[in-house]
Amino acid sequence: xxxxxxxxxxxxxxxxxxxxxxxxxxxxxxxxxxxxxxxxxxxxxxxxxxxxxxxxxxxxxxxxxxxxxxxxxxxxxxxxxxxxxxxxxxxxxxxxxxxxxxxxxxxxxxxxxxxxxxxxxxxxxxxxxxxxxxxxxxxxxxxxxxxxxxxxxxxxxxxxxxxxxxxxxxxxxxxxxxxxxxxxxxxxxxxxxxxxxxxxxxxxxxxxxxxxxxxxxxxxxxxxxxxxxxxxxxxxxxxxxxxxxxxxxxxxxxxxxxxxxxxxxxxxxxxxxxxxxxxxxxxxxxxxxxxxxxxxxxxxxxxxxxxxxxxxxxxxxxxxxxxxxxxxxxxxxxxxxxxxxxxxxxxxxxxxxxxxxxx
Ligand code: M6R
Numbered sequence: 001x002x003x004x005x006x007x008x009x010x011x012x013x014x015x016x017x018x019x020x021x022x023x024x025x026x027x028x029x030x031x032x033x034x035x036x037x038x039x040x041x042x043x044x045x046x047x048x049x050x051x052x053x054x055x056x057x058x059x060x061x062x063x064x065x066x067x068x069x070x071x072x073x074x075x076x077x078x079x080x081x082x083x084x085x086x087x088x089x090x091x092x093x094x095x096x097x098x099x100x101x102x103x104x105x106x107x108x109x110x111x112x113x114x115x116x117x118x119x120x121x122x123x124x125x126x127x128x129x130x131x132x133x134x135x136x137x138x139x140x141x142x143x144x145x146x147x148x149x150x151x152x153x154x155x156x157x158x159x160x161x162x163x164x165x166x167x168x169x170x171x172x173x174x175x176x177x178x179x180x181x182x183x184x185x186x187x188x189x190x191x192x193x194x195x196x197x198x199x200x201x202x203x204x205x206x207x208x209x210x211x212x213x214x215x216x217x218x219x220x221x222x223x224x225x226x227x228x229x230x231x232x233x234x235x236x237x238x239x240x241x242x243x244x245x246x247x248x249x250x251x252x253x254x255x256x257x258x259x260x261x262x263x264x265x266x267x268x269x270x271x272x273x274x275x276x277x278x279x280x281x282x283x284x285x286x287x288x289x290x291x292x293x294x295x296x297x298x299x300x301x302x303x304x305x306x307x308x309x310x311x312x313x314x315x316x317x318x319x320x321x322x323x324x325x326x327x328x329x330x331x332x333x334x335x336x337x338x339x340x341x342x343x344x345x346x347x348x349x350x351x352x353x354x355x356x357x358x359x
Contacts, residue, residue, distance in 0.1 A: 007346040009347055010336055016198050019146075020191050024191040029188075034176075040143070044169075049096050053082050054102060055081065057103075060159065064233070065167075065170070068166055068170040069166070069173075072185060075173075086116065097122070099125050100114055100125070100135055101127050101128075102128050103145070103150055125139055127165055129149075129150060146161075151347065153243070154240055190318055198329055200316060202333075208333035213337075221248040221249065221269060222238075222241060223265075224252070225288065226284055233323075237249075243335075245339045246342075262294065265294040271292075274301045278305075303318075
């Protein structure tokens with residue numbers, strides 16, 4: 001039931017702080033100890049490489065997870081688009097471990113990969129929002145997102161829940177391998193900060209309504225740019241905008257602009273930069289300036305510690321690995337209001353289904 005909300009998407013965006021709090025309580029004790037099933041951690045410990053497989057938004061959540069597994073666990077991690085990986089005849093490492101990210105647990109593209117790797121005897125884990133879903137039943141292990149039903153075709157709370165659960169899993173695994181960085185990472189506290197930071201963005205939603213009316217509703221194209229995990233969020237931000245507002249939107253690695261894509265910038269083209277990482281924020285800002293001098297209407301999403309005068313959205317500070325949980329929320333809201341202000345059916349965009357059970 002949508003309750004007071006005109007569309008499920010807005011309800012689901014608003015639920016995110018609570019979804020994260022619940023997830024944190026479910027999988028971490030009050031003093032921060034992992035409550036993940038030790039059998040899963042044992043199976044993962046034996047791996048020489050992790051493969052994260054997903055489609056659409058779940059693939060994008062996987063990209064963000066790679067950084068956490070490599071930093072907190074030290075196991076090389078590959079992230080694969082399910083429909084590509086299924087037919088790519090990939091060369092596997094000797095002891096791979098497969099993680100399937102799927103909100104619905106029914107995505108056919110991901111299921112084909114699961115069936116392929118199961119045949120070869122490799123261990124598998126499904127992270128899903130739906131108990132007893134097909135991919136949950138067919139994998140060796142399951143971890144549930146418990147985000148509550150996601151009805152809107154555009155995925156929002158499943159993306160942030162998947163990232164948070166990847167963080168919990170990476171911390172738990174790193175800790176069980178005796179790694180200090182993982183043990184010292186106070187994730188329970190961090191997820192609390194993230195929930196507060198999300199709420200702060202959600203409380204500003206009228207601002208996104210305004211920005212969407214002024215700059216996005218009339219636009220035929222729009223771009224998100226960033227580097228590293230900010231780039232990965234850009235991909236998700238652009239997907240949200242294209243699927244429900246039908247604006248041609250792309251996420252670009254900001255350093256790549258000068259290698260070709262800056263040619264797309266015209267007078268008034270909206271370009272949003274995500275700059276949440278100390279190592280790369282100023283580079284991304286420079287790239288954004290270059291689009292501005294070609295006529296782009298620019299927006300910057302930064303964090304308190306990296307903020308500069310004139311930034312449009314300043315997110316509360318959280319550990320740099322977790323900034324995607326915050327930086328995606330403005331993009332979700334911009335997509336939502338742009339779709340709404342264009343008079344489109346936000347929850348049921350044309351040509352799309354909530355779960356894609358054909359290849
Ligand atoms: O249920 P899944 O997570 O496996 O679904 C994967 C994609 O179909 C899904 O994320 C899709 O990209 C969304 N509509 C994006 O908002």
